[in-house]
Amino acid sequence: MSKKLLSVVLALCLAVSCFALGASAIGGYAYEAEEDVANYAQTWALDEPVDNGDGTYSVNVRLTANYKVGPIQFKLVKNVTAGSLSIKSVTANKSVIPANWLAQVSFSNVSNKIAIIPMPTDEVDGIDLTAGKIIATIVFNASADVAATVAINTADAKTETNPAGTLIAARMSDGNVVTGTAICGQTINATNTITFGSAAQAPELVAIDGTLGVVDTSRTMLDELDIDGDGDMQEIDGYLLGYDPDMNMSLEELFEIEGDGEMEIIVTEEALANGLEASTGTMVNVLDLEGNVVATYVAIIFGDVNCDGIADGYDSGYIDEHDAWMLGDWGRLFSYQEFAGDVDVSGFCDGYDSGYIGEHDAWMLGDLGRIDVAGIIATLGF
């Protein structure tokens, strides 16, 4: 390191540390008298980020003060929820901060602190910010998937009771940054929060292209069922069609979440007992990033009316009892089971369906020998 460079670095370190300690190298240093705080106000604001198209964003920092300003320091509150965001550079606005300030600008990506410290050799004026001006521009490096908010921390002003405070727009007692006293502790007005990247996208359940999956939103009620116990029939956002036990292992082969969230699949006990991951009556919830349920669907497996994931003689038996009003407490199947059992798409679940499911169980139904899931979906008009 050259002697000249070393002396500059030492001078800067000295100036910043002295300022931090309150024994300023640019004159005196004091706190606003409590009764005067309201008379001297400063307002901070950040402009919306401008995408520079090269992986960086520029953000202007605005400051309004009804007094002449000396040393400036502020801390950013960064909340990064996706990707990365870091300060690349900070440039003092030369049209506002005069050249004879010899301003030293420093920043830290650890503390997120930014300081603009005058280092004049002769007497110079504080900055007139009564009309409000852009004092600096921050350039951020951002990843393509960034999602973040940034604000100036106005809750941590440097005052007599908070001498370690990070927010300073010092008032110069005589307007001169060399001969005056830098006074901190003025009233600070609320700042704004700016957003980088897109906000979280509401999650949505969709069928995966190229599969038989169908999200049928024409059926939104499970008649006779009060699953959540609120006294009303269970409302749902639709049925999920297309699962074929001969073809699929799980509902995730047919459906996915678009947006920011995830699927919660609640498999029936009957299906779990068979080691299966889906059955008629399997509930599929869509969760947002906070885990809130934003939509609920129920899976339909054609031919499986007793919700164990298989279409076999048990289902035929259920349908026969249903047809004879002899099934369970109601004498009937629930609406979604009846829909799953109507394999000939006649609009009724009856002895014909029972017979078809029996043939399916014996590999003797139609051309395929099996329930034709694609054919049913086509007949339903999807």
Ligand SMILES: [Ca+2]
């Ligand atoms: Ca079954």
Ligand SMILES: [Ca+2]
């Ligand atoms: Ca039928």
